[in-house]
Amino acid sequence: MVGAPEPDGRVAVVTGGTRGVGVGIARAFLRTGAQVIVCARRPPPRPVTAHGRTARFLPVDLRDAAAVEDFFGRVATDHGRLDVLVNNAGGAPFRRLDAADATRHARVIALNLTAPLTASLAAHRLMRVQRAGGCVLMVGSVSGSRPSPGTAAYGAAKAGLEHLARTMAVEWAPRVRVNTLVLGMVRTESAHLHYGDEHGVAAVARTVPAGRLAEPDEVGEAAVFLASDRAAYITGASLLVHGGGERPAFLDAANADHGEP
Template identity: 75%
Template sequence: MDGAVVVVTGGTRGVGAGIARAFLRAGAQVVICARHPPPEPVGAARYLPADVRRPAEVQALLEQVAAEYGRLDVLVNNAGGTPYHPLDAAPPERHARILELNLTAPLLTSIAAHRLMSAQPGGGSILMIGSVSGSRPSPGTAAYGAAKAGLEHLARSMAVEWAPLVRVNTLVLGMVRTEAAQTHYGGRAGVAAVARTVPAGRLAEPDEVGEAAVFLASERAAYITGAGLLLHGGGERPAFLAAANVPPSTEG
């Protein structure tokens, strides 16, 4: 990725910062964007403010990147997330905002990036950061799960429409060890308990997500487009096995 120009939305902390650091290690020039500056520098990544829910801000950001760096090689649509809100415990507008952040924003940002990538030699690569919540029930985060399901479908459609110049793939994440995970799962003890439900025995590290992102964006993945790469440590052990008290070592 030497010299490649990469934009990571929501790249100031957590998974986004891990992705930015991985691209930096691979030799890329990295621009991170978010509504607020990072709490601490993310390596040598350059921070530019932008709210991805506002198309005009996204367009201005990408035009600035193209003007100053000469091209845009990789867009990572990482910005997203959700608080815990059962469907009947929050106003509909709140759920709609979750859909806007996690589905509409990546759609509009990708379209803006495609305009630049399709006009330059070598095209480019767009990477969606999906979630296993898009393929299983997500009680308490239903709008988020629906958005992530739509995001994978969107990426597959983009991959067909924009081939061969622009590749579009999805990195489908399970649980990742971030500060937000500690808050969500009730501190270190909660994270440790959740980790025991993962076949790999732990949560992913943000930098591991970054390494997978670099691979999908690189020339080593030149024939991969419209794909979803699962990064979930083996997924979830089926609940019926736990209910039947079947120990992990006897499964199969």
């Protein structure tokens, strides 16, 4: 295809790369010419493509440690190397703490914290013997640094994930770099489940200083940067991708009290 990038030789794995933010990340790496493998329990509704290139899909349940080992073994056998792992898979339903027992909340933590740890350990065993080492990226959330009503276990897991990444960065340096993308609100195909219809999405977007939600491909471009040679000295860092965060509620309350728009 005219204009398609030449393969750059890198191999990147994006967990949960079959929908939402994961698709945006996978597309961004495809645009660099990398070989991209996306994994999830179920295949994507349509192939993940960009610039005439298509990501390979391999099924895996990231909560199954043996399956994860088999998955990364297959990547090594089929592709000969692993340069980038993006731990994107995760999520949680809305559930108040007292609406479920600890076992159910622990499942959320297993998906959002234990699974990335399992995948990172398997990836590290491949990366540490490569001359060029490798890069691990965690996909975190602003929910890990502020109260997260209705998704407390998810927020706790994301807080732990960011701490885990900083420790990995120290233990695995200099061979493997580890960083975290700390995401705010992103416009995905499931945004309506969290924010309602388009009016709800627009109302939520007005609380963000940037005036809108992030697009999945913008998250992807940030991931590509952190995995690139331009970020060779960046490890143990957390990059905020949140459009400026959230406007403090007390300012809006004070303005409303004074009749200001």
